[in-house]
Amino acid sequence: MSKPLSSGPHRPAWAGRNYTLLTAAAVVTGLGSSGALIAAAFAVxxxxxxxxxVGLxxxxxxxxLVVFLLVGGAVADRLPRHRVxxxxxxxxxxxxxxxxxxVLAGEPLLWQMMLLSALGGTGQAFFAPAAEGMVLSSVTGEQAGRAFAFFRMGVNGANIGGAALGGALVATVGPGWVLAVDAVAFAAAAGLRAFLDVSGVPERAAGGGLLSDLREGWREVAGRPWLWGIVVQAAVVNAVVGAAEAVYGPLVAEDHLGGARPWGLALAAFGAGTVLSAxxxxxxxxxxxxxxxxxxxFPLALPSAALAIPLSAWGLGAVMFVSGVAVEVFAVTWMMALHQEIPEEKLSRVASYxxxxxxxxxxxATALAGPVADAFGRTAALWGCSALIILLTAAVLTVPDVRRLTRRDAPAPAVSTAA
Structure with a gap:
């Protein structure tokens, strides 16, 4: 557990060493990776x-990333998270x-780019559960929500700035140099994370093997209806939102709004909403x-509806801004719930699920978006996305713990529900 620092005039007491290092490293990698995603597509x-x-x-x-996530969570709860x-x-x-x-040397082959992208996804699969567990364990007490919000604000701001800067650099110096900058950003982030203080992290008992760790993590999830209910809901909601944004949004923008520029502005409005909400x-x-x-x-249903109508570019931007505000409220409250309710030694496994x-x-969902639109029409598919979001979100509210779970200013140590 990071130790609170009270000496620095510009740093609040709850922003301890680990929290500060984790936030700084996340901002650095966010700046690099957001631009690198654009650079990779243009490199192809x-x-x-x-x-x-590009799709391949x-x-x-x-x-x-999907295949190794669960293994990554188990590894992060077995080994020191900062090393992972x-x-x-x-x-x-x-x-x-x-x-x-x-890319800088000439024309890379498709299989080479796919292999390197796969290595990047593998790294992210091990990183994400470890990082979430480390962030959650780096803050304590009633200031946890504020700490998570500042962390999210830094990450979201870095993603927005990184995408804008990366797009400009791709146009001026080429994708190869943007990828090189991302490599440097990862090296800098690794250096920052190497200085994390783990002296206060309690020793973890030896587990019974990887499969045993995965089963124990699953019992933590399955034993909490609020947790698995929201995870199931999020699986479908994220899928339909992803299909709407990755497939239907660009098509509607091309046919009705004037092309890529208004769609890019709408995505920027979403990002601005997340920062303001944080x-x-x-x-x-x-x-x-x-x-x-x-x-x-519930407001996540609005962008699909706006595309189905379709609204003007300004109307779509306003809707995307509102949905950005809404999704960030969920992100912070969700982190607060995990921090409060999940035992520290199992945070990474739960995060991996x-x-x-x-x-x-x-x-x-993205693969099926085109065939569904061909079969039922794009407008019907978009209304269907909105309906699924509303129905599944309403269904989660029927779970008693979702309605009743309250914030504890000074949370007691979470008790495992695993058998």
């Missing part, structure tokens, strides 16, 4: 690839550096954290 196109090739390189990153994070950052640094060298959550501490968080998910549920159905 620059090498003569097609839209299908993106899928090559997503598949190992540094190792994952190192793998990402090396893969992005090699990717950059290939700022709001530094001050607001809702009592019924899960109820407030789940209620905030959360991440797995959030991502597992996205590739299938």
């Amino acid at each position: 196109l620059q090498a003569g690839g097609s839209g299908t090739d 390189v993106a899928a090559a990153r997503t598949v190992p 994070m540094v190792a994952a950052n190192t793998l990402n640094c090396v893969s992005q550096a090699v990717f950059a060298v290939l 700022l709001l959550m530094t001050r607001w501490k809702p009592r019924r954290i899960l109820f407030v968080g789940v209620m905030s998910l 959360d991440w797995f549920g959030s991502l597992a159905m996205v590739p299938f």
